[in-house]
Amino acid sequence: MERYEPLKIEEKWQKKWEEEKPYKAEIREGVPKKYIAEMFPYPSGAGLHVGHVRNFTIVDVLTRFYEQQRLSVLRPFGYDTFGLPAENYAIKTGTAPQEVTLTNIANFRNQAKRLGFAIDWDREINTSDPEYYKWTQWCFLQLFKKGLAYQKESYQWWCPEDQTVLANEQVENGKCWRCGHEVEKKKMKQWFFKITEYADELLSEIDALDWPDKIKTMQKNWIGKSTGAEIEFKLVTPSFSGRSGEVVSTSLNSITVFTTRPDTIYGATFLVVAPEYAELEYIVSDDARDAVMAYKQSALLKSEIERQENKEKTGVFTGAYALNPATNEKIPIYVADYVLSGYGTGAIMAVPAYDDRDREFAEKFDLPIIEADLCDFGQFGTPKTTYRMRDWLISRQRYWGCPIPIAYDKDGNPHAIPEEQLPVILPDIKDYKPDASGRSALAKAKDWLKVEVPVKDPKTGKIHMEEMTRETDTLDGYACSSWYLWRYVSPHDSEHAWGQEEISYWAPTDIYVGADHAVAHLLYIRFWCKFFADLGYLPFREPIKKLIYHGYINAPDGKKMSKSKGNVIDPLDVVDEGYGADTLRTYEMFIGPVELDAAWDPRSVGGVYRFLNRCFNLAPSEDDSDKTIAIRHKTIKKVTEDIYKCNFNTAVAALMEYVNELYKVGASQEDLVILAKLLKPFAPHLASEMLEKYNSDDEWPKWDEKYLVSDTVEIVVQVNGKLRAKLVVNSDDLEDEDKITEMALSDDKVKKFTSDGVKKTIFVKRAKILNIVV
RNA sequence: GGCCGGGUGGCGGAAUUGGUAUACGCGUUCGACUUAAAAUCGAAUGGGGAAACCCGUACGGGUUCAAGUCCCGUCCCGGCUACCA
Numbered sequence: 001m002e003r004y005e006p007l008k009i010e011e012k013w014q015k016k017w018e019e020e021k022p023y024k025a026e027i028r029e030g031v032p033k034k035y036i037a038e039m040f041p042y043p044s045g046a047g048l049h050v051g052h053v054r055n056f057t058i059v060d061v062l063t064r065f066y067e068q069q070r071l072s073v074l075r076p077f078g079y080d081t082f083g084l085p086a087e088n089y090a091i092k093t094g095t096a097p098q099e100v101t102l103t104n105i106a107n108f109r110n111q112a113k114r115l116g117f118a119i120d121w122d123r124e125i126n127t128s129d130p131e132y133y134k135w136t137q138w139c140f141l142q143l144f145k146k147g148l149a150y151q152k153e154s155y156q157w158w159c160p161e162d163q164t165v166l167a168n169e170q171v172e173n174g175k176c177w178r179c180g181h182e183v184e185k186k187k188m189k190q191w192f193f194k195i196t197e198y199a200d201e202l203l204s205e206i207d208a209l210d211w212p213d214k215i216k217t218m219q220k221n222w223i224g225k226s227t228g229a230e231i232e233f234k235l236v237t238p239s240f241s242g243r244s245g246e247v248v249s250t251s252l253n254s255i256t257v258f259t260t261r262p263d264t265i266y267g268a269t270f271l272v273v274a275p276e277y278a279e280l281e282y283i284v285s286d287d288a289r290d291a292v293m294a295y296k297q298s299a300l301l302k303s304e305i306e307r308q309e310n311k312e313k314t315g316v317f318t319g320a321y322a323l324n325p326a327t328n329e330k331i332p333i334y335v336a337d338y339v340l341s342g343y344g345t346g347a348i349m350a351v352p353a354y355d356d357r358d359r360e361f362a363e364k365f366d367l368p369i370i371e372a373d374l375c376d377f378g379q380f381g382t383p384k385t386t387y388r389m390r391d392w393l394i395s396r397q398r399y400w401g402c403p404i405p406i407a408y409d410k411d412g413n414p415h416a417i418p419e420e421q422l423p424v425i426l427p428d429i430k431d432y433k434p435d436a437s438g439r440s441a442l443a444k445a446k447d448w449l450k451v452e453v454p455v456k457d458p459k460t461g462k463i464h465m466e467e468m469t470r471e472t473d474t475l476d477g478y479a480c481s482s483w484y485l486w487r488y489v490s491p492h493d494s495e496h497a498w499g500q501e502e503i504s505y506w507a508p509t510d511i512y513v514g515a516d517h518a519v520a521h522l523l524y525i526r527f528w529c530k531f532f533a534d535l536g537y538l539p540f541r542e543p544i545k546k547l548i549y550h551g552y553i554n555a556p557d558g559k560k561m562s563k564s565k566g567n568v569i570d571p572l573d574v575v576d577e578g579y580g581a582d583t584l585r586t587y588e589m590f591i592g593p594v595e596l597d598a599a600w601d602p603r604s605v606g607g608v609y610r611f612l613n614r615c616f617n618l619a620p621s622e623d624d625s626d627k628t629i630a631i632r633h634k635t636i637k638k639v640t641e642d643i644y645k646c647n648f649n650t651a652v653a654a655l656m657e658y659v660n661e662l663y664k665v666g667a668s669q670e671d672l673v674i675l676a677k678l679l680k681p682f683a684p685h686l687a688s689e690m691l692e693k694y695n696s697d698d699e700w701p702k703w704d705e706k707y708l709v710s711d712t713v714e715i716v717v718q719v720n721g722k723l724r725a726k727l728v729v730n731s732d733d734l735e736d737e738d739k740i741t742e743m744a745l746s747d748d749k750v751k752k753f754t755s756d757g758v759k760k761t762i763f764v765k766r767a768k769i770l771n772i773v774v
Numbered sequence: 775g776g777c778c779g780g781g782u783g784g785c786g787g788a789a790u791u792g793g794u795a796u797a798c799g800c801g802u803u804c805g806a807c808u809u810a811a812a813a814u815c816g817a818a819u820g821g822g823g824a825a826a827c828c829c830g831u832a833c834g835g836g837u838u839c840a841a842g843u844c845c846c847g848u849c850c851c852g853g854c855u856a857c858c859a
Contacts, residue, residue: 343858653798721840767793
């Protein structure tokens with residue numbers, strides 16, 4: 001008999017798919033479409049890991065499932081290539097990131113092709129390709145023109161190791177998400193995207209998304225909407241002593257606080273401002289100035305870790321007072337680092353009777369705690385909604401990123417590079433290393449820095465060319481991935497970021513599969529979607545209909561796979577060992593529920609390999625095919641419904657049951673064709689081989705409910721809820737409760753438990769259960 | 775500290791959402807084939823017990839004819855978040 005030789009079969013079919021391009025996506029008017037994608041990978045030098053394989057296989061199962069149902073399916077592939085690893089490698093080895101990236105892409109592509117994914121390879125994109133980032137720059141300019149890309153000088157997270165600023169989302173536990181170095185705060189002028197403009201819509205549309213609740217909750221918390229009020233507290237002169245109502249006459253005469261509990265204002269016994277509070281120096285009294293400034297300095301120097309670890313309240317009295325507008329009492333103003341400058345107004349009214357943090361502070365500094373009555377605050381403040389989310393900091397002082405298409409005139413004002421001049425090409429340089437100057441290595445590309453930009457004279461209206469200096473910061477990599485799902489619909493369009501005809505057919509993405517970026521990427525892409533919808537470029541406001549967020553695959557010891565621990569499973573090794581891609585893919589779908597982490601189990605891989613062998617070795621018998629018709633239709637139904645629900649593990653289990661049954665009772669050719677069709681999303685090479693053998697197409701089979709009801713049914717008989725007997729009756733008898741009850745009561749085993757008489761019986765037809773209560 | 779998930783055989787996990795607990799796979803044991811081993815095929819496999827039966831879904835209560843599933847309390851484990859006023 002012919003042996004199952006996966007590597008041979010797989011090579012044959014991969015070659016065929018390479019030549020015939022059966023997975024080329026085409027607009028087919030009138031045919032329902034599915035647009036399915038994974039979060040595109042960062043092509044590291046290490047090649048694909050088993051997590052990628054899980055990610056891509058989920059997409060592939062769904063792609064093939066819909067393709068076999070003859071829907072029009074778009075399943076693209078691309079590479080997210082800008083970022084620190086390639087640049088750090090360049091600094092270390094002197095190899096250009098451009099070159100390393102292309103090598104890594106080639107490796108990823110070859111590996112992906114060996115796993116038999118149904119990808120439309122003509123749509124590959126690469127975010128560091130000028131053809132691509134030309135349009136990232138175009139997107140930036142649209143935001144800039146609408147005032148949603150702007151510069152602001154403020155305290156920013158700074159990673160001293162990577163010599164770059166970081167976004168809030170890139171600081172994890174006070175450490176840089178890339179290198180793990182403790183971050184600092186540094187006052188710098190930076191570029192921001194005004195995502196807060198869409199905070200309300202980003203929040204309110206979350207509920208309607210078909211996304212995992214976990215992700216939805218995380219996004220809600222990140223946006224962090226709070227409703228409350230802003231209340232103005234008039235400043236009292238620092239020298240003031242006794243009479244109330246006298247206010248300072250400097251430019252600053254009040255402090256506005258934000259509170260979610262304005263009704264507690266009668267209990268507000270002091271104010272606190274953040275160390276970074278902009279007007280701090282106008283508040284503080286001369287006596288207190290030295291102490292306050294010293295405190296401010298020490299707070300700025302403290303790393304985020306130190307601030308977090310030491311929750312002990314610290315602070316300094318500013319020597320100044322304000323008037324509580326409700327009580328008209330004079331209350332002291334403190335500066336303390338438990339108040340955050342970036343949230344609300346950077347100042348709070350402290351109500352120690354109602355707020356734990358304020359109470360802690362009051363107790364430490366011996367401030368009054370008043371249990372005041374709640375009130376209607378209307379006369380004191382104005383209602384205000386505040387968000388935890390800040391604007392998105394998008395400039396990076398690094399070389400290997402998308403250049404920001406901006407130039408500065410001699411007065412330092414930013415001007416857009418005209419769209420005709422795009423792309424602003426990232427110049428080749430030799431020395432990639434950033435320095436502490438706060439500028440990227442691009443600052444050293446002297447020739448590149450100079451650019452002629454057309455300027456309109458405000459008086460004459462005439463346009464003249466003016467020499468300017470280019471922006472040397474590059475864009476955060478998340479900018480590149482905030483629109484790539486739309487580029488896939490027309491990846492070679494040299495006139496537009498995306499084509500209107502293509503976008504309205506394919507988009508929004510129906511199913512998006514990933515295991516990371518719960519907040520940042522998925523929030524940014526929603527933000528850009530709403531922005532470009534407002535500009536009329538997108539005919540929808542949410543980019544992703546359904547999100548599948550799968551778990552990680554850990555090492556056999558349950559720990560995270562890592563090179564240093566030496567516990568990494570290389571997926572291509574699994575293939576080359578002789579198991580083949582079909583076993584790898586099917587195993588990763590069988591490994592457990594899609595949303596859970598799972599540990600790699602080499603022995604279970606063998607189990608799946610045995611299963612595929614059994615599929616391959618099944619031969620049709622001459623028997624009539626009707627004896628398997630019930631399980632055949634049951635399996636079609638189960639596998640179909642499971643794939644819709646993304647229960648891939650139980651879908652594979654159902655196929656295993658089917659095969660076990662076919663071994664027991666014999667398989668007809670019809671069984672083998674159905675099996676191959678159902679198996680194809682998981683093990684496409686083997687399934688294609690089987691379908692070819694039986695000269696069948698791969699169209700997804702349908703089940704007929706009539707084959708799922710058998711002539712006889714099994715009735716479970718319980719006594720007081722405990723299983724005591726099983727009756728096999730004709731299906732028609734299900735309607736006859738009396739007959740079933742009589743049969744049950746005359747059963748010998750049941751009789752043993754019902755000798756003291758029967759109180760009542762409960763028959764549930766749906767569950768085929770009869771419970772006898774004694 | 776706050777929010778959200780979870781605790782089911784030796785292991786990964788099933789269970790039509792209140793209706794036969796442990797599907798499927800791994801492991802283990804036995805058998806067939808083999809000089810032998812591997813591979814393959816077949817059988818068994820929650821615990822206790824000769825058996826009849828009893829006990830079993832983290833623990834303690836409750837609701838119900840019926841609870842892994844619902845309610846109350848307790849204990850663990852995981853994730854996110856972390857002074858957001």
